[in-house]
Amino acid sequence: MISVLLIGNGNVATHLKNAFLNADATTVTQISSRELKNIPKTDVTVIAVSDDAIAEVSSKINNSLVVHTSGNVAMNSLINSDRKGVFYPLQTFSKNKKVNFNNIPFCLEAENETDLKLLEQLAKSIGKKVYQISSKQRKSLHLAAVFVNNFTNHLYKIGNDICKLNNVPFEVLQPLIQETANKVSELSPEKAQTGPAVRNDRETIENHLEMLNKNQQEIYKILTKSIQNGEKL
């Protein structure tokens, strides 16, 4: 049995608490980051608070193994006195949407093998996919996530704006959005690329630009150029 202390009240903390509660191999206590006194001793202390509060919260914890759940904060930003680690579930969490941790990759980091094994055991008590990811790798994953999640969602928003302007229901695009996401689980994004940019279909590109506002034109041009250059990092 792994005992877990969970600090925080946000989406990640709440979803993790529910998962740990339902797991046979764990016991869990949840406290707010504003009530850091009489802290119970547990095997793992999971700090699930906003990035800029992690260091301060960790400074008040004397428990043995303290981990945070952030994609964007280095393990060594924890300033607890004992061992440190990271327990980062890579997903976008919504308040009212149920989470299936079986589909969520846990990116783990620890200072030694024993702690890493413990975090692995903890992740596998509620999920399936476990990766050992260094702080540097995690930072790059977080950056990549901005492209495939935040920026992609903004492209959906532009698609929605274009639909609205033309009285077309956005739901017509939904199956295409799904299939585009599905495709890259079987095909590399490079191989999956289609459309006027990669075909260099200038007539269609010109027609499209005429239908867009200035802001959208800028985005269209820069992404078309980037697709055509096939530039790599």
Added chain:
Amino acid sequence: MISVLLIGNGNVATHLKNAFLNADATTVTQISSRELKNIPKTDVTVIAVSDDAIAEVSSKINNSLVVHTSGNVAMNSLINSDRKGVFYPLQTFSKNKKVNFNNIPFCLEAENETDLKLLEQLAKSIGKKVYQISSKQRKSLHLAAVFVNNFTNHLYKIGNDICKLNNVPFEVLQPLIQETANKVSELSPEKAQTGPAVRNDRETIENHLEMLNKNQQEIYKILTKSIQNGEKL
């Protein structure tokens, strides 16, 4: 029973042929656009060829109702002598991937109600989702599709490039890609927006820009600006 003549050998033609073959309510004949002689008389003739060949192929067909399957070509670009229409399945088709037409929206257009009803019946013989979409609306849908499919796929490619450079398997991002796509079937993209841009988290944005090459920086900046402006069409 609706008799269908299918002209073309590409992905769309092949997937449609297989679907019509399996449907109880249709019979189908397929011919190549290079063999346009002794053309059989059918209820509907479906021209599924590349955009720039549609007009020429249509000029050689004397059948009563002739439709094309393109998102980007106006109905009136058909120059057959009799009635015209559009039968546009909005999806990205891959050669070797099975297609479930039940999930694919059929965007239909015709010159009169009777033909529209016939196209509806034809679409429903192999699928479920049917929309009446004018040539102007279809053009805007095709443009929106470039954003949510082609450009989104390019953002996946950048995510993949960042992963490769840091020796992180791209599959770690797959569940996030899926969830991002799922989310906008329940929430508008505007409400689903998260990340450093919408939070105006300048420190993270600066950190991210330092990790990117010039081309990626350009894309990062322009999309961040667009998210922050919340500009509408």
